[in-house]
Structures are given as structure tokens and as C-alpha cells.
Amino acid sequence: xxxxxxxxVWKIYEGKVEAVKDATFTIEDKExxxxxxxxxxxxxxxLRMIAGLEEITRGTLKIDGKVxxxxxxxDRDIAMVFQNYALYPHMTVxxxxxxxxxxxxxxxxxxxxxxxEAAKILGIEELLDRKPRQLxxxxxxxxxxxxxxxxxxxxxLFDEPLSNLDAKLRVQMRSELxxxxxxxxxxxxxxxxxxxxxxxxxxxxxxMKSGVIQQIGTPHxxxxxxxxxxxxxxxxxxxxxxxxxxxxxxxxxxIKSSGLKLKIPKQFEEQxxxxxDKNVIFGIxxxxxxxxxxxxxxxxxxxxxxxMVDVVEPLGSETILHLVAGDDRLVAVVDPKTExxxxxxxxxxxxxxxMHIFDKETGKAIL
Amino acid sequence: MRKKNLVIGISVVAPSxxxxxxxxxxxxxxxxxxxxxxxxxxxxxxxGEYKFVGLRNYIRLFQDxxxxxxxxxxxxxxxxxxxxxxxxxxxxxILVDKGLKGSRLFQNLFLFPMAISFVxxxxxxxxxxAPGNLxxxxxxxxxxxxxxxxxxxxxxxxxxxxxxxxxxxxxIPVIIAAVWQLSGYTMAMYLAGLRGIPNDIIEAAKVDGAxxxxxxxxxxxxxxxxxxxxxxxxxxxxxxxxxxxxxxxTGSGPNFVTDxxxxxxFELTFRSNRYAMGSAIAIIMLLxxxxxxxxxxxxxxxxxxx
Numbered sequence: 001x002x003x004x005x006x007x008x009v010w011k012i013y014e015g016k017v018e019a020v021k022d023a024t025f026t027i028e029d030k031e032x033x034x035x036x037x038x039x040x041x042x043x044x045x046x047l048r049m050i051a052g053l054e055e056i057t058r059g060t061l062k063i064d065g066k067v068x069x070x071x072x073x074x075d076r077d078i079a080m081v082f083q084n085y086a087l088y089p090h091m092t093v094x095x096x097x098x099x100x101x102x103x104x105x106x107x108x109x110x111x112x113x114x115x116x117e118a119a120k121i122l123g124i125e126e127l128l129d130r131k132p133r134q135l136x137x138x139x140x141x142x143x144x145x146x147x148x149x150x151x152x153x154x155x156x157l158f159d160e161p162l163s164n165l166d167a168k169l170r171v172q173m174r175s176e177l178x179x180x181x182x183x184x185x186x187x188x189x190x191x192x193x194x195x196x197x198x199x200x201x202x203x204x205x206x207x208m209k210s211g212v213i214q215q216i217g218t219p220h221x222x223x224x225x226x227x228x229x230x231x232x233x234x235x236x237x238x239x240x241x242x243x244x245x246x247x248x249x250x251x252x253x254x255i256k257s258s259g260l261k262l263k264i265p266k267q268f269e270e271q272x273x274x275x276x277d278k279n280v281i282f283g284i285x286x287x288x289x290x291x292x293x294x295x296x297x298x299x300x301x302x303x304x305x306x307x308m309v310d311v312v313e314p315l316g317s318e319t320i321l322h323l324v325a326g327d328d329r330l331v332a333v334v335d336p337k338t339e340x341x342x343x344x345x346x347x348x349x350x351x352x353x354x355m356h357i358f359d360k361e362t363g364k365a366i367l
Numbered sequence: 368m369r370k371k372n373l374v375i376g377i378s379v380v381a382p383s384x385x386x387x388x389x390x391x392x393x394x395x396x397x398x399x400x401x402x403x404x405x406x407x408x409x410x411x412x413x414x415g416e417y418k419f420v421g422l423r424n425y426i427r428l429f430q431d432x433x434x435x436x437x438x439x440x441x442x443x444x445x446x447x448x449x450x451x452x453x454x455x456x457x458x459x460x461i462l463v464d465k466g467l468k469g470s471r472l473f474q475n476l477f478l479f480p481m482a483i484s485f486v487x488x489x490x491x492x493x494x495x496x497a498p499g500n501l502x503x504x505x506x507x508x509x510x511x512x513x514x515x516x517x518x519x520x521x522x523x524x525x526x527x528x529x530x531x532x533x534x535x536x537x538x539i540p541v542i543i544a545a546v547w548q549l550s551g552y553t554m555a556m557y558l559a560g561l562r563g564i565p566n567d568i569i570e571a572a573k574v575d576g577a578x579x580x581x582x583x584x585x586x587x588x589x590x591x592x593x594x595x596x597x598x599x600x601x602x603x604x605x606x607x608x609x610x611x612x613x614x615x616x617t618g619s620g621p622n623f624v625t626d627x628x629x630x631x632x633f634e635l636t637f638r639s640n641r642y643a644m645g646s647a648i649a650i651i652m653l654l655x656x657x658x659x660x661x662x663x664x665x666x667x668x669x670x671x672x673x
Contacts, residue, residue, distance in 0.1 A: 053570050074576040086567035090589040099585075100575035147575070157574075 002064040002154035009059035021211040034198040037208035079148035080157040087132040094128040118146040158190040229363040259326025263302035283356035286333040294335035297351035402646035424647040439533040445606040451546035456553025477551040489615030492544035496524040525617040537624035560594040
């Protein structure tokens with residue numbers, strides 16, 4: 001097992017398309033790192049550069065302290081699980097898993113031992129004689145994972161491995177991969193566009209957009225301390241509310257927008273002093289807006305607003321409200337017992353202790 | 368409504384079914400019948416001397432040294448022709464598939480000979496390989512060899528009566544011409560096959576530790592098996608029935624060194640009016656081709672059912 005380091009790595013296609021720009025990060029030994037971002041953000045390209053399937057245009061890639069830029073994929077001691085599984089159609093499950101070991105000239109009984117052990121871990125022992133086309137999607141996925149684990153590589157690379165599975169199977173495989181990570185104590189780099197996969201499995205998330213790393217942090221940090229509006233909006237569902245506002249001074253600091261006037265808690269005042277009378281973006285997560293009747297945040301009159309309900313979406317365990325306040329539109333996730341009705345007014349409460357303020361120009365987090 | 372559809376359906380396919388029944392299966396049956404008869408001269412037929420002689424024509428054929436030579440020639444021609452077209456086709460497909468600059472041009476260039484008639488190919492290659500009067504007055508390739516000072520490479524080409532065991536060396540120029548003509552076709556088949564292999568399988572093999580060479584033999588070739596099989600069948604039946612190329616290029620050659628069953632059949636039937644013997648050769652050729660094709664048809668039918 002090993003450490004992976006990227007230093008100022010660039011990928012430029014045909015001298016102009018910049019797929020990955022100046023990526024620098026370290027993946028520690030035994031860490032489960034997720035590269036997260038929308039499609040076309042460069043996450044898969046980054047993974048493929050680690051695998052050696054894409055050339056690195058500039059910068060350095062090290063695995064275990066050794067520079068790997070010009071090392072062939074086969075000599076990097078990595079294993080990869082592909083989005084479409086990429087099983088060899090002409091080989092049985094057993095041979096699919098054994099192929100890498102055969103190429104590395106492992107003794108036959110060792111191959112046999114490893115394949116059977118991996119099959120046992122993944123619960124595919126009875127499928128070893130089958131061909132990939134006789135397997136379901138979930139089974140193929142397991143074989144693809146098995147092919148990676150028999151090799152016992154330094155680093156596992158996963159390229160959106162769950163995106164072709166149905167929702168139920170995805171939840172199941174998610175927890176299995178997490179367990180597998182603990183069991184194998186493996187270093188894993190995992191690419192996905194699914195924030196739930198990232199949040200549930202990762203030790204560390206690297207959020208990317210348009211080839212640029214936006215933020216690196218634990219799931220907790222990414223969720224609670226997003227570095228900019230992109231990360232804040234990408235993580236969390238429904239997405240964070242962004243309201244164009246101004247910070248004003250009126251016996252303390254306030255957030256003022258077209259439909260809201262909310263008191264900023266004392267502890268943030270110092271940080272926001274220089275932004276007084278400036279335009280900012282006020283961010284608040286839907287779950288931090290409450291129906292006043294079921295408020296979990298202190299109700300002080302200075303963090304409430306009377307707003308119009310536009311749409312009510314009851315989900316059973318919670319209810320999503322689409323709200324209108326002046327020109328501002330808000331989404332709130334509230335208690336399912338809410339009595340909010342469409343086209344009626346409702347009093348809502350903001351938990352201002354978890355609010356976010358972003359720079360209007362750069363989108364960077366101020367708070 | 369369903370009945371009407373059925374009527375329309377039947378009336379649409381009926382003409383071709385009837386035509387095939389008469390002109391293919393009817394005539395095969397007729398040929399089979401003739402091959403068991405003594406119809407070996409037209410005048411004999413006019414005199415009403417048409418009787419069944421059982422397997423006599425077949426027995427005669429297999430005792431005939433010319434026909435024996437034909438069978439050996441067909442065997443060697445088929446082996447080398449199949450090997451040559453497939454090997455060359457794969458090599459060209461791999462080169463073109465690399466996507467290097469100008470590969471598109473070469474792809475068309477390689478495929479082009481297929482568009483030319485065998486008769487044209489045969490004629491042109493017969494000029495190229497025409498030996499001339501050795502050793503003093505060479506032609507074609509031999510002339511080139513002489514100019515280059517490679518005199519010992521000069522030989523009789525398709526006029527040579529040398530042989531290695533049962534393999535007549537005069538077949539070599541014919542094989543070269545046939546390979547030249549059809550290897551572009553196998554290239555096209557393999558190229559389609561190669562492009563159909565998902566890229567991530569190749570990448571998976573790279574990550575698994577396979578070299579280019581191993582990827583080719585352990586991943587690509589097994590996935591191209593259906594292509595190879597199709598190529599074997601298609602080229603195999605062309606090769607077993609080959610006529611026009613050989614006829615235009617060399618004919619039977621001295622001592623029948625480049626003779627093939629189709630030429631013998633043609634000469635027996637239309638030059639000597641020995642219809643029964645010609646029919647017997649036709650039936651034997653049909654059986655050879657059937658041996659190649661019938662298992663393929665069965666397996667592809669089974670595949671369709673699945």
C-alpha cells in the first residue's frame with residue numbers, strides 16, 4: 001500500500017484543451033479519496049493519469065515516493081475498476097480475475113488461492129465458471145472489483161464504478177466497498193459525480209470543476225465549510241440557497257436582501273466588518289430553514305421571516321417547501337407535520353449560526 | 368387482416384423462392400443425376416444412350432492423375448491462400464488501426480484490389496510473373512532481378528514444373544496474386560472487428576499488466592475469433608471454387624502444375640462434352656464447400672436462436 005502525490009499536474013490535449021489545471025494533492029496510505037465533480041470537470045482524466053492511461057502534460061506524479069510520469073500502467077502496481085466493468089468477454093470469471101496474476105507469472109496454486117479468496121469476500125464463488133455475459137450488472141461489478149483485489153496492488157482506482165447499477169444495488173455496493181476498504185486497508189482513489197457516494201465513503205473529498213481543484217477536505221469540512229459557491233451548491237440535496245444580499249450596519253450587522261432582513265450572530269461580526277455596505281451572497285442550507293412551529297433553532301424575531309409558499313413537496317420523512325420572499329427564492333426542508341399550504345404565508349426561522357457568506361465577485365467563502 | 372398479410376407476404380417471397388428452387392436446387396439435383404450417368408458425348412445422348420452407371424464417373428475421377436493433381440493443388444492453394452490473406456489482413460488492419468497519418472488512404476488502397484475482377488488481376492499478374500526465355504531473355508520480375516544483379520532469383524514462376532512433395536512451386540505466383548487481391552478484404556473485416564473492441568477492455572488489460580504483444584494475443588485475437596471464422600469460411604469457399612484467376616493467369620500450366628478442379632470441370636464439360644464427368648467434379652466441389660459451410664450455418668443458426 002502506498003502514498004500517491006500529484007504536484008502541479010496539468011493535462012492539456014492537443015496543445016489547447018486544458019482538462020486538468022495545476023492539480024496538487026496527496027493521497028495518504030490507506031486513505032479513501034474521492035474525486036468529485038460534474039461531468040467534464042477533469043476527475044476521470046486525473047484518475048487516468050494516475051493509472052498511466054493518459055500522459056501527464058506537466059507536473060509530477062509520485063507513487064510511494066517514486067516518480068511515475070513515464071512508467072507504463074503495467075509497471076505502476078495499480079488496479080483499476082472501470083465504469084463499464086471492462087471484463088474480458090471471452091474469459092470465465094475465474095480467468096478474468098486470474099489474468100493479471102498469470103501475466104505476472106504467479107505460481108498456479110497462489111493464483112488459485114487468491115482468486116478463491118477474493119471470490120469468497122465478494123460472494124461470487126459459484127460464478128467462477130461463468131462468462132461475463134451470463135452475469136447481471138451487479139455480479140459483473142463484483143468480478144471487476146475481484147479482478148482488482150486479487151492483484152493486491154499499491155493503489156486501487158475506481159472510475160464511477162456504481163453509475164451503471166440500479167439505485168438499490170448502488171446503496172448496497174456502496175456499503176460493501178466501504179467495508180472492503182477497511183478489510184483490505186487499501187489506498188483507494190474513487191471518481192464519482194454522485195455526492196452521496198462521496199460523502200458516505202470518502203476519508204477525503206477532492207472537489208473539481210472545469211479542471212481546477214475547488215476544495216480538498218473531509219466530507220464534514222466540504223459540507224460545513226465549503227470553500228466557494230460551487231462546492232456549496234454541488235454538495236447537498238436540495239442544494240444550498242444563495243441569496244444576493246448586502247451587509248448593513250443597524251445596531252449590529254444584518255443581512256439585507258429584497259425579501260429578507262436577518263441579524264448576523266455576534267461571533268461573525270468581526271470577520272464581516274470590512275464587507276459592510278457591500279454586496280455579498282448569503283448562503284443557507286435548506287435544512288437550516290425551519291417552519292417556525294417546529295423550529296430547532298432559537299427564535300429571536302431577528303432571524304425570522306414571513307414568506308409566501310410556492311410549492312409544497314411532501315416526501316414522507318420530510319417536506320420540501322419552495323418559498324418566495326420578495327425577489328428571493330428559497331428552498332426549505334421542514335418537518336413533515338408542517339401546515340404550510342401553497343399560496344399562503346408562513347413564518348420561517350433561519351439557523352444563522354450555520355450561515356455562509358460568499359464574495360459576490362469571486363464566489364469564495366468569506367464565512 | 369392477418370390472412371391478407373399472409374397472402375401479401377407469400378406473394379412477395381414466392382418469385383424468389385420459386386426461382387431459387389428451380390435454378391439452384393433444381394439444377395443441383397439435375398447435375399447430381401447427370402453425374403451418375405454415362406452422358407459423355409452429345410451424340411451418345413442423341414442416340415438415346417443415356418443410362419445410369421452408378422459411381423463409375425467418380426471412381427474414374429479419383430483414379431485420374433490430373434484430378435489427383437487438382438486436389439493437391441486445391442489443398443495447397445487453399446492452405447497458403449487462407450494463411451496469407453488472414454495474416455496479411457491482420458497486419459494491415461493493425462497498422463491502419465494505429466490511426467497514423469495517412470492510414471485512411473492506405474485503408475482504401477489496401478481494399479481496392481478487391482474491386483478488380485479476378486480476370487484482370489490474373490492477366491496483369493501473368494505479365495508480372497511471365498518468366499521470359501531464361502536465362503538470356505528474361506521478362507517481368509525476372510528482368511528486374513537480372514537488372515538488380517539478383518540472377519539466382521530468376522526462375523520459371525508459373526511455368527516451373529518443380530515441386531516440393533505434392534506442392535507444385537508454380538502455384539506460388541497464383542497464391543501471391545490471390546492473396547494480393549483479397550487480403551484487403553480481410554483487413555477490412557479485421558479492422559471492423561478491432562474497432563468494435565471496447566477501449567476500456569484494452570485499458571483494463573494494460574492495467575492488469577499486459578504488454579502490447581500479450582494484449583494482442585490474449586485479448587484482441589480471442590475477441591476476433593468470429594471474424595477469423597467468417598474470413599475462413601468466405602475465403603475458403605472462394606479458394607475451393609477458384610477458377611477465373613487461375614484461368615486468366617496460367618490456365619492448367621505445363622503438366623497441370625496450376626490446374627484446379629474448376630478448370631478441369633470446365634474443360635471436360637464445355638471443351639470435351641463429357642457432361643457426366645464434369646458434373647461429377649461439380650458435385651465433388653459442392654461437397655467440399657459444404658464441408659466448410661454447413662457447420663458454420665448450423666452454428667450461426669444456433670447463435671440466432673439464442
